[in-house]
Amino acid sequence: MSSSLYLLRTRRFGPLFVTQFLGAFNDNLFKNALVVLLTFQTTQWTSLSPGLLANLAAGLFILPFFLFSASAGQLADKYDKALLARWVKLLEILIVLLAGAGFWLHSLEILLASLFLLGLQSTLFGPVKYAILPQHLGEAELVGGNALIEAGTFVAILVGTLSGGLLAGVEGGTLWITAGCLVVAVVGYLGSLRIPVALPPEPGLRLNPNPLGETWRGIGFARADRLVFLAILGISWFWLYGALLLAQLPAYTKDVLGAAEGGVTLLLAVFTLGIGSGSLLCARLSKQHVEIGLVPLGTLGLSLAGLDLALASPAAAPSVTLDLTALLAAPGTLRVLADLFALGLFGGLFIVPLYALMQLRSAAAQRARVVAANNILNALFMVAGALAAALLLAAGLSIPVLFGVAALANAAVALCLFRLQPDFLRRFAACLPSLGGLLRRGAPRPSAAAEKPEERP
Numbered sequence: 001m002s003s004s005l006y007l008l009r010t011r012r013f014g015p016l017f018v019t020q021f022l023g024a025f026n027d028n029l030f031k032n033a034l035v036v037l038l039t040f041q042t043t044q045w046t047s048l049s050p051g052l053l054a055n056l057a058a059g060l061f062i063l064p065f066f067l068f069s070a071s072a073g074q075l076a077d078k079y080d081k082a083l084l085a086r087w088v089k090l091l092e093i094l095i096v097l098l099a100g101a102g103f104w105l106h107s108l109e110i111l112l113a114s115l116f117l118l119g120l121q122s123t124l125f126g127p128v129k130y131a132i133l134p135q136h137l138g139e140a141e142l143v144g145g146n147a148l149i150e151a152g153t154f155v156a157i158l159v160g161t162l163s164g165g166l167l168a169g170v171e172g173g174t175l176w177i178t179a180g181c182l183v184v185a186v187v188g189y190l191g192s193l194r195i196p197v198a199l200p201p202e203p204g205l206r207l208n209p210n211p212l213g214e215t216w217r218g219i220g221f222a223r224a225d226r227l228v229f230l231a232i233l234g235i236s237w238f239w240l241y242g243a244l245l246l247a248q249l250p251a252y253t254k255d256v257l258g259a260a261e262g263g264v265t266l267l268l269a270v271f272t273l274g275i276g277s278g279s280l281l282c283a284r285l286s287k288q289h290v291e292i293g294l295v296p297l298g299t300l301g302l303s304l305a306g307l308d309l310a311l312a313s314p315a316a317a318p319s320v321t322l323d324l325t326a327l328l329a330a331p332g333t334l335r336v337l338a339d340l341f342a343l344g345l346f347g348g349l350f351i352v353p354l355y356a357l358m359q360l361r362s363a364a365a366q367r368a369r370v371v372a373a374n375n376i377l378n379a380l381f382m383v384a385g386a387l388a389a390a391l392l393l394a395a396g397l398s399i400p401v402l403f404g405v406a407a408l409a410n411a412a413v414a415l416c417l418f419r420l421q422p423d424f425l426r427r428f429a430a431c432l433p434s435l436g437g438l439l440r441r442g443a444p445r446p447s448a449a450a451e452k453p454e455e456r457p
Helices: 005-009 012-039 051-080 081-104 108-131 139-169 173-192 211-223 226-247 250-258 262-286 294-312 324-329 333-361 364-395 399-420 421-429 435-441
Strands: none
Touching: 005 211, 005 294, 005 364, 012 081, 012 139, 012 173, 012 435, 051 081, 051 108, 051 211, 051 364, 081 108, 081 173, 108 211, 108 333, 108 364, 139 173, 139 262, 139 333, 211 262, 211 364, 226 294, 226 333, 226 364, 226 399, 250 262, 250 399, 262 294, 262 324, 262 333, 294 333, 294 399, 294 421, 294 435, 324 333, 333 364, 399 421
């Protein structure tokens, strides 16, 4: 088939997609609803400042990725991943009930603990989500499956974030937040019941409780294959670059474009549409193999779009706040939106082949632990990117200049990546002449990236 959407109708992928989509939706619904409540009703909850609370919430959610990813990888290699998915979704239901108790008791401590536990739940599901795909999908379907997962995740993040903000603003919002999260968690659990059995590749694995030692061991598994490790570094850099850009969008919308809150939603929606389009385009261009030649195309687009976003930004914000209609009519807005769409589109072309490459070439018995090591490095890179952005902004850089610096840094990182592994550029050169034909026909070309045979259960 010319599209990977048929996978959504299959039992070996559809239930997993529903489960992960609803999980990402719930995480962002609760997290954003809590941040909005604490920002606009701070005095009802605590004497801490809203800014400190927002950063505390973000830190608590990401902390479990550092603490428990290594253990999550071991569990996914030792036990049936479908069973683990069900246990994780049951845990999500319990966490939502705990959060409801926190709202009822008006306890900030319980709510923050619930946020931490939601981060733990996501940490446990991460290796399951990515390591199960090569067990249920053929090599010709792996890129398409990853494309749908990435597109779905970004849509879930956007819709969940918007839903959380809306529910936090209605009368009796805490009840609606709890009820909404509970319904989504229950539906997600029901979806997980239909995920087919995914037999563990290493049932005799002895669990190592030392997170630092096991993390280093997982990185060692990844480094056993040079291409896998470079793929992980590329994925981690993408999350740094993307998170750095997205974190600035609220301030960019207000201080640079001069728009109201609706402008942030518009910018996020355009970027999300780009990610989805790029992911699905990647599946079309590499329908029956992992085409690493798309990675240089993706990183080139990421740098050019980032640079143009910096250049397209207004030199000064308008004197009055623009509503959505006025923002769309303002000079340069359409160019900014086109750049954001391009960032998402080329991001999809960049990251989807790297995820598929990591899965395909990782040893089956260690795949989940390799995914766990990837998740830890992703989190480290995002924290490093946030700190670097904060330092540069504090030093006086404007947000558009920060975008330009990030785009140039992306080009430098890409050159290092391709110098370490010239196969990326060789494949890019090989498929470039026929790229137009691929777009029209979706016809695949042979790839050197997927030569390692897959260990199917």
